[in-house]
Amino acid sequence: MADNVFDIELHDVETVEVDDSDDAIEIEEDAYDQNPNINEIVNSDGVETVQLTEQTVNPGQEKTGPQDFELRKVLGKGGYGKVFQVKKITGNDADTVFAMKVLRKASIVRNQKDTAHTKAERNILEEVKHPFIVDLKYAFQTGGKLYLILEYLSGGELFMHLEREGIFLEDTACFYLSEIILALEHLHGQGIIYRDLKPENILLDAQGHVKLTDFGLCKEHIKEGVLTHTFCGTIEYMAPEILTRHGHGKEVDWWSLGALMYDMLTGAPPFTAENRKKTIEKILKGKLNLPPYLTADARDLVRKLLKRQVTARLGAAPDDANAVKAHQFFRHINWDDVLSRKLDPPFKPCLTSDDDVSQFDTKFTKQTPVDSPDESTLSESANMIFQGFTYIAPSVLEDIYKPSIMKARSPRKVGTPFRHHFGAASTSSRMFSLDPHVSGFQTPHHFGNGAGVPSGATHTHSHSTHIFYSVGNNTNNIRVGFHHQPVPQQTQQPEEAMDVSNSTGGTSLV
Template sequence: MADVFHLELHDVETVEVDDSDDAIEIEEDEYDQNPNINAIVETDDTETVQLTEQTVNPGQEKTGPQDFELRKVLGKGGYGKVFQVRKLTGTDANTVFAMKVLRKASIVRNQKDTAHTKAERNILEEVKHPFIVDLKYAFQTGGKLYLILEYLSGGELFMHLEREGIFLEDTACFYLAEIILALEHLHGQGIIYRDLKPENILLDAQGHVKLTDFGLCKEHINEGILTHTFCGTIEYMAPEILTRHGHGKEVDWWSLGALTYDMLTGAPPFTAENRKKTIEKILRVKLNLPPYLTGDARDLVRKLLKRQVPSRLGAAPEDAQAVKQHQFFKHINWDDVLSRKLDPPFKPSLSGDDDVSQFDTKFTKQTPVDSPVESTLSESANLIFQGFTYIAPSVLGEQMPSHVVRARSPRKPGSSFRRHFGFTHAQHGNILGPHCSFPETPSGGASHHHNHHNHNPFAPAHNFNMASAGEEMMEVGSGLPHV
């Protein structure tokens, strides 16, 4: 083959480059090494600009506790409080929100609580969906964290289920359809929810579903990836969590089956007088379905509550698509569900955007006070919460790039702990960190019947999180307001 190129290599010659054109020549007396700044500022050709938050960071709103008026107490816990507030400033002035206030000193005591707090806040920033509660602001002071969320005046689904006793199948179908789309969205983002139950499902003013409390979520769980954290609320926990063999997104479909059973019968499918016996039932006892359920409802519950994960409805890779195609949902138009076009079976009777009638009067009658912090954190401890601040793009009126810093108890009379906005409690109370909720009633047993009279949306419950097989540790919930 003939040579295409013929190259000859020679010794490299030094080439002098004339860069004199780049030089700036000035006389020594033309350059003042000690200029008089005041004299320069006072000249006519100098423009003066005052440095403010608006001029340095144009278009970004600086928000803090001073921008919100406390209206009502919605709940309390060991880490802080949840308030109904009204915005005083900005383009969204007069808007009503829920404000979750968390004490940093309580959170930093436990490394897991800190990690879960940050993880949930990040999930709330990243995940935007019609059936998931919306985070509007996040900010902090020297001693506290603040999460500002949309105010969901419809209250907990738990309260409405408690009042009705059971739901008709059409009613249950409506709520389940919206919940399925929320879970589908989370799973598509690689997130397992892991705490699906009536207490964590809120209704907005129109009666549509909103999932709250993301303290037990696990991120980065994609196809074939398992996690081993022992967490959740026992009555709704999948067998593979209890056996600690590793679990994936399928645990949410088991919980959906338990929730479906609860809606249609008035109680979760497996309950007993203590958590050990409840676990035994979940792992071994045959599912008992009441005869009044339709064939489609019975089949849906049976397929969701399959103990063998590969046989469970919704098991990978089909995930939500298999659940949506079940005959129980044969009359559902899923595009209409996503567009919120279906008519909710229950529409809250509200007097205005600040109505608190769906919340426990034990809290709403209290005087709202954001108590002062008793102690402040060191500078190094405060660095843990670096990057916590957030303003939703919808508030700014433009799409801003996300900035993410990576870092429960069932119904029971008298001592139930309710988290309208993810408020949780571990002995001393808890609102923000993830938690594994193990039910304890005053008599030491688990309760599974609805009892609205004693229902307390933010009451304390004993939440435990098994960090490893032989270690049981108290942990606070991360809810939303665990954020």
């Protein structure tokens, strides 16, 4: 990955964080001159084969820009800009629906850490391609703005579906966890720690499959046995070793997976309190309470993922994801089928079209989409920060290079070569939500053991603090996401206390 590419990830809430790289797609200035056949016109029966021209790549334009997209709906907005649903109106992918984030450069460059997060996420999204990780298509910029084009995920946020259901059946949780595990396994294999796994960062596509999003808190280039000390994440899902600042590795993602699983099956994260300090104290020293309706396998998996002693935690190096995948809770899972997306999702979004926005908050979708004029421009030195920001996905390039057949005309001048990179922006502040009164999902048959849940169980999330299709304003040097308000706990049987970290220094971090 190029050294100077960028990725966007911005948070509007307190999500905590402090603190690259993929081969960029480049077309050199003289690439066409080096290939004498690039402009070759093949006349047969009055037609010509045009391999690459200004018109076939971007008709009437030298490169992809805002003018190539039609604004359709507002999906969210925040301190840094807006997020739109857009439709491409030029090129081979014309009529394709995307999500477009529009970010103001001047807001980003004020905070060095925001710039760093932009770079980290931008690089990761270019480098990482996986069925369960959001796909990045384009990025481009103007004098004062950054434009980020991502696949449009019309299924909405897992958080909202969890709120609707209250809690998930074990087979439903098993489906989502299995796809998330493969996404984490892929990231870890690339030397990346995710560090912000939570329901808000998991979107669903139109078929109901998982897409992991929001890579601004990731740590890249982590080798086996190497620890990092960044204090980041969302409090309720943060591993104890992050809170104590003793250094952490990939194992923090398996703790977060355990917290997420607990959330799915009980309606709230395992450790919550009325404020951050007490929540941190519970994470470091509290007892784990597991409701009696959980199966033995589910209880065992949660316990093993939520081990405070890192070396005892399921998924600890060197086994990583293999140890988690081998647990009895996933005994009915064929992992090759999961990767191939052959399993039927437990919830399939009820959508009427490719541009359906029924899963997003009408507070935004009813607004008139307007991209404000690009009035501010940065100095030349400030703009150097965004050098190499532009991006075009390899899949898009493949479409560009497909020969186009059209009526014979005189040879066309080859357009100015361009180099594109692209990334994603997000915020830890909820910018939109699902209308709980809208019927958005149908429930097909479940797979697995169909473990039961108590009657009348309700999900106890009171609000969300993060959403992928939203752009927020982060003015802090660190991000601490306090995800939930105090929630009523169901009557649960106390478990034996887990391994307790010797340090209680986490409470001083708030």
